[in-house]
Amino acid sequence: MQIQFLGPPSGIPSNYRHMSATAISFATSKQWLLIDCGEDTQHQLLKTRLSPAKLAVICITHIHGEHCYGLLGLLSSMSLHGRVAPVT
Incomplete structure (x- = not known):
């Protein structure tokens, strides 16, 4: 297992x-x-x-903006790149 911190938590x-x-x-x-x-x-x-094409699961820890505001943009970009497979 490899863990990559794309963004360590930061409100700002x-x-x-x-x-x-x-x-x-x-x-x-x-x-x-x-x-x-x-x-x-x-x-x-x-x-x-x-690769976003290989993204299988998205987990949101809680519904604060800094944890989920990028979700719609990511899903939209995946769709624009032709992804049709579901994401859990």
């Missing part, structure tokens, strides 16, 4: 801290899961080798 982003998002990937599978989806998640994903 800065040059060094981004909104909350954590990716967990597994050596035995190309699929991965996302815990929280702050506004900057898509930009942070561009810095990794993770």
Whole structure:
């Protein structure tokens, strides 16, 4: 299992801290899961080798804006790139 902190929790982003998002990937599978989806998640994903096409599960820890405001944008981008597979 590999854990990548895409955005350590921060109520206010800065040059060094981004909104909350954590990716967990597994050596035995190309699929991965996302815990929280702050506004900057898509930009942070561009810095990794993770593909949104292989995103299997999105977990939102709680409904505060900094944990979920990036969700609609991420899902929309995945759709625009042709993804039709469901996300849990």
